[in-house]
Amino acid sequence: MHTKYNLLNKPSTGKWLFIVSSIIALFWLLCASVNMYRYAITGAVFELLSLPALTGAFFIMIVSSIILFKRSTRKFFPALAILILIGAFLYTGYF
Secondary structure, eight states: OOOOOOOGSSSSHHHHHHHHHHHHHHHHHHHHSOOOSSHHHHHHHHHHHHHHHHHHHHHHHHHHHHHHHOOOOSSSHHHHHHHHHHHHHHHHHHH
């Protein structure tokens, strides 16, 4: 019996999600602590990279929630993930 190749079931997926989320967090921390618009080139680079970083952050939330749903054996973990995901969407939408 053949099993389907599923990227979400690989153990290395969690490592890649952690690496990408760490890079995004470092990007936002750097941008929050440094005046990006002091020079024109840094402002332009910030503007070019901010939308992909924001999209990546939402993608990581969705993928990690899907992984949690697939691997969860307890019933309250998926419900907690849904609440956190909804809270994150509402927070980023209103602030």
